[in-house]
Amino acid sequence: MKISKLAIDIGHNVQFDGGAVGIRSENELNYEVGTKLIEKCRAAGLTVINCTPSRAISLYDSLNKRVEAANNNNADFFISIHHNLCTGGHGSEILCIPGGRAEEVAKIILPEIAKLGFTNRGVKSRNDLFVLKNTNMSAILIECAFCDSPIDMNNYNPESMAEAIFKGICNAFELNSSERNNPAEQPNYYTVVRGDTLCSIAKRYGTTVQKITSLNNISNADIIYIGQKILIK
Ligand SMILES: [Zn+2]
Incomplete structure (x- = not known):
C-alpha cells in the first residue's frame, strides 16, 4: 500500500x-x-x-x-x-x-x-x-x-x-x-562565478569560510577561480 x-x-x-x-x-x-x-x-x-x-x-x-x-x-x-x-x-x-x-x-x-x-x-x-x-x-x-x-x-x-x-x-x-535518502545529506557542489568570494559563498549557504576551506583543502581562502567546483557539505 x-x-x-x-x-x-x-x-x-x-x-x-x-x-x-x-x-x-x-x-x-x-x-x-x-x-x-x-x-x-x-x-x-x-x-x-x-x-x-x-x-x-x-x-x-x-x-x-x-x-x-x-x-x-x-x-x-x-x-x-x-x-x-x-x-x-x-x-x-x-x-x-x-x-x-x-x-x-x-x-x-x-x-x-x-x-x-x-x-x-x-x-x-x-x-x-x-x-x-x-x-x-x-x-x-x-x-x-x-x-x-x-x-x-x-x-x-x-x-x-x-x-x-x-x-x-x-x-x-x-x-x-x-x-x-535525505537530500540534505547529498554532497552539494557550487561552481564559482565571477565576483564570488569564499565569504559570499559561505553566507549564501549558511556555512563558514573555515568549513569550506577545510572541506576542499583550500590553503589560501583568497584564491578561488571561476569554474572551480566547491564542495559545500
Ligand atoms: Zn498521551
Missing part, C-alpha cells in the same frame, strides 16, 4: 491537553519523537501534515483540531505519538480500531520498536479514542513507552524511537531506499 500524505499528531503539548508525567514528561517525549519522525518522513518525500495544534481552548478543542487538520487535508493515514503511564507497566503498544489498514500498519510498526528492546505489548483494539474514531482515514496511536518506567526510561533515545517508527512506516507504505 502506498501513501503520499501522512498526518502526524504529536500528542498533548497544548493548553488543556497536558500529557502524563512520570520519570520524564510525556509532552516532552512526544515532542522529541514526533518532530524527529516528521523530519524523517518529509526527507523521504512524504507530505506530512503536522496535526498538533498551537493553541486550544479545551481538551475537546485540542483533539478536534488534530482530527480536522488530518481530515481537511485529506491525509492518507494518521499517526498519533504518545507515551504511556501506569505504575509497574513497561513496553510499547499501538492502539487502533481493528480489522483494517490501521491494524495491518500497526502490526508492521510495532515489531520495529520492539527491536530496540522494548517489550511488545501488542496491537490493542480501541474504539473509544477521539482521534481514532473521528479521523476519516485509517489511524493509529502509538504508545511508544512508559514515561514512568525505569526500564523504559533508562537510556531512552527519541532518535532511535523515531527511526524505528520511520522504518515501520517505510515497510508498511513501500517507501523505497532511494526515496529515503
Whole structure:
C-alpha cells in the first residue's frame, strides 16, 4: 500500500491537553519523537501534515483540531505519538480500531520498536479514542513507552524511537531506499562565478569560510577561480 500524505499528531503539548508525567514528561517525549519522525518522513518525500495544534481552548478543542487538520487535508493515514503511564507497566503498544489498514500498519510498526528492546505489548483494539474514531482515514496511536518506567526510561533515545517508527512506516507504505535518502545529506557542489568570494559563498549557504576551506583543502581562502567546483557539505 502506498501513501503520499501522512498526518502526524504529536500528542498533548497544548493548553488543556497536558500529557502524563512520570520519570520524564510525556509532552516532552512526544515532542522529541514526533518532530524527529516528521523530519524523517518529509526527507523521504512524504507530505506530512503536522496535526498538533498551537493553541486550544479545551481538551475537546485540542483533539478536534488534530482530527480536522488530518481530515481537511485529506491525509492518507494518521499517526498519533504518545507515551504511556501506569505504575509497574513497561513496553510499547499501538492502539487502533481493528480489522483494517490501521491494524495491518500497526502490526508492521510495532515489531520495529520492539527491536530496540522494548517489550511488545501488542496491537490493542480501541474504539473509544477521539482521534481514532473521528479521523476519516485509517489511524493509529502509538504508545511508544512508559514515561514512568525505569526500564523504559533508562537510556531512552527519541532518535532511535523515531527511526524505528520511520522504518515501520517505510515497510508498511513501500517507501523505497532511494526515496529515503535525505537530500540534505547529498554532497552539494557550487561552481564559482565571477565576483564570488569564499565569504559570499559561505553566507549564501549558511556555512563558514573555515568549513569550506577545510572541506576542499583550500590553503589560501583568497584564491578561488571561476569554474572551480566547491564542495559545500
Ligand atoms: Zn498521551
